[in-house]
Amino acid sequence: MTMKRIEIMDTTLRDGEQTSSVSFSASEKLTIAKLLLEELKVDRIEIASARVSEGELEAVKAVTHWASQHAYLDKVEVLTFVDKGVSIDWMLEAGSKVQNLLTKGSLNHLTHQLKRTPDQHFKEIEQVIAIAQNKDIVTNVYLEDWSNGMRNSKAYVFEFLEFLSTQPIERIMLPDTLGVLTPAESYAFVKEIKSKYPDIHFDFHAHNDYDLGVSNAMEALKAGADGLHLTVNGMGERAGNAPMASTIAVINDFLPEIQVDVNEKMLYTVSKLVENFSGVMIPANKPIIGANVFTQTAGIHADGDNKKNLYFSDLLPERFGRTRKYALGKSSGKANIQKNLQELGLQLNDEDLKKVTQRIIELGDKKQVVTKEDLPYIISDVLDSYAYEEKVKVNSYVLTHSKGLRPSTTVSITIEDKTYEENAQGDGQFDAFMNAIRAVYKKQKTNLPELIDYAVRIPPGSHSDALCETIITWKLDLKEFKTRGLDSDQTVSAIKATEKMLNIITN
Incomplete structure (x- = not known):
């Protein structure tokens, strides 16, 4: 079987950053860019939109400076606009060499947002591409709202593609901008386009509004797409983009005719780093990278x-x-x-x-x-607990702790089939509990051991709801011994340790 190698373009740093409340710093963008290209080994990365802010300019400069020193500059891309070359000037200042030009892929967008005719739009695009070529900028073209264009104005889409086929561009990018495609449509639309233009490189860009991003990407590849746009953790506007980890796993397991060079072993590492930098937590049940999936x-x-x-x-x-x-x-x-x-x-x-x-x-x-x-x-x-016969049982207790009042405890305890109840106060809840227990045993004319050490610990790496172990060292006459209690509540674990002590001295 002849395998077809496809390109993976990661747009976490551009489209993924459009996730609500997410903004990567320049150092974070550089760190993620390095991991994506050097460790995850994606083919290309889209890192910013031109003209956004001064901070974005500095971030792109940092990435392009590093990329130029490591022969990655042709893999670093920036989203640009049909603006008579203003975006290209911004790119040149930032040190970038590849533009992803945003154009209108549906007649609806063109007519109501730009208020242009197709001929007007094509002439303005041609002008921008010419400026880019003159300044050694490589051009890829996005057809924004392409999916609705194929549904509602297919003649316009093919007129546009015919125009682009005459232009000096590297790739045409087909975005399902609103995430509305079904898998069947993804296959049919890409198949129709690739059949007519087999020699043009087409990227497919899926959004996940119906949770069909991975399925749509899979069908687009079956139909002949030459590249996919993905984001780490599926970040992006609204429901996000097609997620990197799931899509790569699906390609490797279910599309044997497709080759990708992404390093699976780094998917989780990169996902966790992006989670930390973005502040967007990975759901525990998210395929491949979620905490619970294995x-x-x-x-x-x-x-x-x-x-x-x-x-x-x-x-x-x-x-x-x-x-x-x-x-x-x-x-x-x-x-x-x-x-x-x-x-x-x-x-x-x-x-x-x-x-x-x-x-x-x-x-x-x-x-x-x-x-x-x-x-x-x-x-x-x-x-x-099984080292002795249980002759003493703490049946129930009420622990109270109020501001301005001494802590108190009411306890019910059974000693060899006889039940006692006592109330006492103390310096803390556990001290009050011990005073109540001492009152019970005083009536039995039995002295309790002296508490000489009290230690609390939780397992390393545990959380606030972790089990807590209390270890109490007791001294009775000249003999010392320890008992342990385990519970998520510290006081309760100490009470359990005390119950064990009472059984030891009773046996």
């Missing part, structure tokens, strides 16, 4: 992966510099937990694994986030 949650899936990778597809995380994860929560089975234990280098026997599994399911039912890093804490807590 995470198995159901225990049956993890079990299937252990048995000949039954839930694997060609969409392997390693292709994109990622790894498969197995979520811990109420849907977890033993297989999920075993996968996470393997990554931590831990082993449990079947009985202990069953106990840990049950505890994780209980935490998941409370909507608590459980991570791989939590596992050693959970294991320690659970196995510690």
Whole structure:
């Protein structure tokens, strides 16, 4: 099979920057441009619109200066306008050599926005192209609103293409400006154009208003398009543009006759950098680059992966510099937990694994986030709990903390089948809890151990809803011992550690 190589033009720094509230600084644009060309290895990048601002001019100067030193200048493009060469002067000042000239691809836009006839528009375009050629500027031409042009004024579109076929330009760019095309239309329109002009290079530029950007790009390639315009994370106006990661994966997996040179392993890295610079968060379920897309949650899936990778597809995380994860929560089975234990280098026997599994399911039912890093804490807590017979149980408690009043606690506790209730105040909620417990045991004529150390920790890299482990060191007579409590609430974890202490001294 003869493969057709197509060009990938990334327009994150121009069309993607038109995402609401996004503005890249000059240093951010330069950093992203370097990654796109050197690491992701896209063929071209569109980095700005001419005449936007002084800051944009400085940003383009920084990128073109670097690009000229690394033989990338012909890959750096700027959006320009039919303005008698004013945009070209701006480009020359910025050091850019390739213009993407914005023209009208539908009669509706031409008539109502520019108020020009086709002949007038073509003459003005010809003038700009001539100025560019005279100043060694390469020209590509955008047909803005081309998709509606093909629907509603096809004769105008082909008249325009016939004119452009006589001009010294490199590429004609076909944008679905409003993201209104269906996949069938994308195929039919591109096929019709390529059939008539097989030797002209046509780029397809999809928007994602109906979530059809990737599908439309796929059909445009089948119809003969020579290039695609994509953005990292699908950034762009409204619903954004066709996303880079998904489109590249689709081409590589479903279009064997198409060759692209984009480095899949860098897709995730570049996506995360753009996320940080733009402030636009990647949805957790976004294909290829979302946080959850390579995470198995159901225990049956993890079990299937252990048995000949039954839930694997060609969409392997390693292709994109990622790894498969197995979520811990109420849907977890033993297989999920075993996968996470393997990554931590831990082993449990079947009985202990069953106990840990049950505890994780209980935490998941409370909507608590459980991570791989939590596992050693959970294991320690659970196995510690089974080291003694439970003779003491803290049934319930009310913790109060009000401004201007001392914290207080009301607690109900069962000691060997007898239930007691006490209320006490303290310097803090946990101190009030301990005073209530001491009051109960004072009636039993039992002295409680002295608390000599109190430490709190959360797993590294955890969040505000992470599990919290409280480790309390107690001293009874001359003996010291520690108990641990685990919960997302610090005070509750300390109460759980105390409950363990009460069971140890009662057994």
